[in-house]
Amino acid sequence: MRHALVLLDTDFDGARLRAACARHGGRRLHYIALAPRPIDASHLPQEWRAQWPPCVPGLHRMVSRDGLVTLDVLIGELDACLAQLSARVNEVHLAWVPPATAMLARLMVDGARLHAVHLDEAQRAALQKNGFVFDESRLRAVFYARRGDSEARVAPERRAIVIGAGVAGAAACERLAARGWKVTLVERHAQPASEASGNLAGIFMPQLSKDDNIATRLVRAAYLYSLRHWQRLGGIGAAFDGAQCGVLQLARDGAHAQVQRQIAASGLYPPDFARWLEAPEATAMLGCPAPDGAWWFAQGGWARPSSLCAAMLDACGTLLTRRFASSVLRLERQDGEWLVRDAQGGLIAAASTVILAAGTGALQFEQAAGLPLDAVRGQVTHLAEGSLPVPPFVVCREAYMTPAHGGIVCVGASYDADADASVRASSQHENIHKSADILGVPPFDAPLAGRTGFRCVAPDRLPLAGAVPDPGMPGRCERLRDVPRWPGLFGLLGYASRGLIWAPLAAELLACQLEGEPLPLERQLAEALDPARFLLRERRRAS
Template sequence: MSRRLIPAALAYADGVPYAAAYGDVYHSADGGLEQARHVFLGGNDLPRRWRDAARFTLLETGFGLGLNFLATWQAWQSHAPAHARLHYVAIEKHPFAPDDLARLHARWPELAALSAQLRAAWPPLVPGFHRVLLDGGRVTLTLAFGDIADCLPQIAMAADAFYLDGFAPSRNPDMWSPQVLSRLHRLAAPGATAATYTVSAAVRQALAAAGFACEKRPGFGRKRDMLAARYAPRWPLPPARPEPARRAVVIGAGVAGSAVCARLAARGWQLTLVERHEKWAAESSGNLAGIAMPLLSRDDNIPSRLARAAFLFSTHLWQQLGGVGSAFAGEACGVLQLARDAGHAALQRETVEALGLPPDFARFLGAEQAAAMTGNPAAAGGWLFPRGGWVTPSSLCEAMLASCGGLLERRFAQQASSLRHDGSEWTVQGDGGACIARAPVVVIASGTNAASFAQTRELPLAAIRGQVTHIPAGELPSLPVVLCGEAYVTRPANGICCVGATYDIDTDPALRQSSQDENLERLAQVLPQTSMGKDRPLAGRTGFRAVSPDRLPLVGALPDPCAAIGGSRLSDVPRLPGMHAVLGLASRGIIWAPFAAELLASQLEGEPLPVERELAAALDPARFALKAWRRRNG
């Protein structure tokens, strides 16, 4: 789905925000906020429908400057129950830059507090889905930056209402095409409504074909009519999704399990966290520093798009927790990924230019700039990720678990040995069969230890050894950023810089000299001015990463290894009832964990997914079983 994103250009026509590319205004000349309230809220019978709602889900087909969203948010605060959650999904092909949004939003001072919060959380202008948490989590905005023809098929949601708000059909016919509007029925919840300012016959016909009954209503301002519609298809609808029990056992208190607890507790789930050690983050999450950075590729492939989504959501969530360096240890100091040589530097430069990446997300530094930043005169250049940095995983785990408050019960120093399902609940059993915890949902987030359960034994996860070397900060140059290349070098964490990490196919947990020597050799390649003898004492830490064959995590409902697969799609793979996983986070667990937890929580709640359908499918734990079935069946 990824295409180069072209931001909106701020312009005005007779004082009204105007899009020259479409020859149309962003809202009525008779008043933008008033139009939003009359056409979109009024046309969908809002806020009356919110009175008893626990959750309400909206889809807007053209976010523009965000005025419809801000008007809806303001009304939600005034009229929806305090415990209710609003999910607002919006598509925008040409998003505005934050400075332009500030100029536009200044026209409505009554929305200043809300618009400031929106701009503070505004994502960088890169394509894809962006999940933004607002109003203390009461409002979730999912922005799909891209063409509607690409984005709409990738949205997974059941919308209670639609705001159809593109530029006029005569100016932007692609947005109003029958092919686009016919997809709305796949995204509509029973009883969904839709509203738009246009009464075009072609739009009415397309909506009717999608199962909507349309009616004209008085329009706003100088427009005589507007359109309101209700989803009332002639075909039978699937049964309503049952509400989840909102009780779960999470196994594993590393970054994955802690993140799962945090994102489920944010939705009101009662949780029991089972951990075999006496403290959280005792295994691979116990390193002094984990690096937060995205992944770039010239073709913007699926791993790159997933890593970008994970990086952006995780850094956004950290701000919601209180910020890196405040709520938990770390620094948002930036990350510099050095090129290997001049040829690689040229490829890095071409990648940033071809993808059209904004400098607040990624930019290329030439050889001179990279040399000045690192003190390495041989540096060929590199990618600078200004939003990146490092985090102490155990401190992050502590902050995420603390955010759960009284919804979390910790059962540490207890080994989960087996899992049994009685038809309604899972029992987590310890040695000897004693019950540790029970719940309808169990989430396996125990990294390499997941293979100890019969239900997860066939998952293709490998344990990859990684040894990190610890070097006192005074022995290394003072770097302004985290440095990555043949090795990574962090800024000091408690006076220690971390260098590593090895990638070994063995199970030796002890520190060893050969691994330290390997780290120091790679350190010399990125910082040749640093001289480290091989006779220095061993210092560091060894951990084991859980890695899948395609190097992507496993997030979602687990396949039933004993049931036959009935077809060639992921939906044809039988699942274990109530059993889910966040596994295989490999070397990027610090950014994968919060994003994977948000995806899993959205799946469990039946919420709009925070990412494209094809990207969620790329993380489905059943993908390996399905590939094996396809090989066997031609």
């Protein structure tokens, strides 16, 4: 598959986007636009308006219906946004000149073209100093990399093995197949989504914080990317089971509510993304007392992970080969390829790229045994419709409740540190007590019913998405790029309680890394997901 032309616009302009799409019609185009102020998207074509993000900071990726144009809009302060871009740019429209032009030069490929709206002599001199050679117009230039600075990329062999057929593995298959990769999916069970992804319902919603920290920004990026990605799959409730019915997240108590009011007063979150409700409005919506108020996430909701897995795998078409009921016991590296072998030593599959997406099951492989992942037990209770006065949207506080679907309300989930896979009465009582407390009804008894799954959790509760580190290779490490890696071995792990939304974005991130495409996240956020971050900290402490 031919690489896209990557174009950077330093101050988003709809007319420039339309012109670029027309000029490169029929070819793949990756258009990256910085957006320092709110954008009126009403004048853009419908395919962009339908995907347009709320005005919240971060990188927002959209894709045209035919898949030929990718539009990344990066909302925030211009210089900060430029510093966080991870891309190799072929062409730049310079509507704004960064104070440090080296930041711009860092992104350019050798021979990249520059088109400026206006340049003074000092700006032109700074650009020339960093490798830009201007023509007689003095507003157009070509970038020439310094000797040794240009990167020669070897096109990857588009053939991979994915181990694990939950939401992480299914998303990896879909994102790679969308780029023309042939993928072999290996799963020890006879069906996909047989572990934690087998729950009847998972909820999706953003996370808010007073300081808009890295975890909050990552969850926001994953949530918004997933909503757009699911549209392209065919839509929630159409391509897969679920409903974008909204999520009401109740404040825990008065002190928690006061922090939430401060977040709401910051103005960071527009109402179409997150709206704070004081007690009267929250009570009216819930239908019972909500004395401390609540957040309303209108775009949130619930989905059935197994049906989402099926939709993603179906989207792969003939590029996907399924090897189910196959227990992988070891990985061997031979002649530049990974060999995936079963319990008897038989060969299941071979490829130069392997992606571990089996949760804590990844730890059984020698190459990934050192990753700091834990299994956390989560029991979901299944209640018959009518057992609780559940509203037609998701409600959560210490527990969550989904609207009834197929006659069942899902309530949960427990958070336990044991390995008991049974459905037990104590966890059911805990779930019922928390949900009854939310709705202001007495706790009650119900037939023991539900499901137990095990979340895969990292110490910082963030996913691992990227190349797997090789701790057996000695050496001092100061930066992530210094950490030794297993060649061709990658992980999509540690999704904890947010697998529904982590899966699409983490898979897109890994696919972009493999293909050398612009990343769908700011550099700082991508680094926060690097599987080598724990080994780097360990070696820094030891040095």
